[in-house]
Amino acid sequence: MGxxxxxxDSVNITHEWYTPKxxxxxxxxxxxxxxxxxxxxxxxxxxxxxxxxxxxxxxxSWFGKVxxxxxxxxxxxxxxxxxxxxxxxxxxxxxxxxxxxxxxRWFHDYAIKYDQICMIKGRxxxxxxxxxTAQKKDSGSGSLLLSIGADMNKAVQQSGLGHCVRxxxx
Numbered sequence: 691m692g693x694x695x696x697x698x699d700s701v702n703i704t705h706e707w708y709t710p711k712x713x714x715x716x717x718x719x720x721x722x723x724x725x726x727x728x729x730x731x732x733x734x735x736x737x738x739x740x741x742x743x744x745x746x747x748x749x750x751s752w753f754g755k756v757x758x759x760x761x762x763x764x765x766x767x768x769x770x771x772x773x774x775x776x777x778x779x780x781x782x783x784x785x786x787x788x789x790x791x792x793x794x795r796w797f798h799d800y801a802i803k804y805d806q807i808c809m810i811k812g813r814x815x816x817x818x819x820x821x822x823t824a825q826k827k828d829s830g831s832g833s834l835l836l837s838i839g840a841d842m843n844k845a846v847q848q849s850g851l852g853h854c855v856r857x858x859x860x
Contacts, residue, residue, distance in 0.1 A: 722754025783839025
């Protein structure tokens with residue numbers, strides 16, 4: 691979870707993949723919480739606190755600077771909504787990594803409500819947990835970083851990972 695996502699390949703086999711270290715190096719953020727992760731994945735994220743699948747991060751309070759790589763698929767929207775709720779209720783700041791699926795409901799219901807959307811240049815080569823090495827092929831889809839909060843917005847903007855678009859003030 692968290693620093694991982696579920697990838698469905700052409701023969702419908704599910705795999706867990708982690709975010710590569712270079713993403714965190716470029717962001718330069720010391721995260722307080724990763725609410726959807728594992729102990730192994732957190733070796734790369736290095737968040738001070740984590741929630742594993744057993745903890746169910748959707749049922750926990752989020753705080754501080756949060757890294758979110760939600761389970762991909764039908765659950766993505768639930769995690770993005772939780773991120774919005776926590777940011778507004780607890781003054782939490784967040785960076786979320788999601789696939790660039792601009793045609794799905796969760797994108798229009800939640801992603802566009804984040805302060806900023808960063809379209810990552812190229813496709814990420816996620817890391818296999820069994821070997822902790824990058825996959826040979828790219829992920830098959832572009833990715834976005836969504837952010838809320840001044841510190842997180844600045845980190846994403848300065849990362850050089852892609853082109854950022856700020857939400858229009860309403």
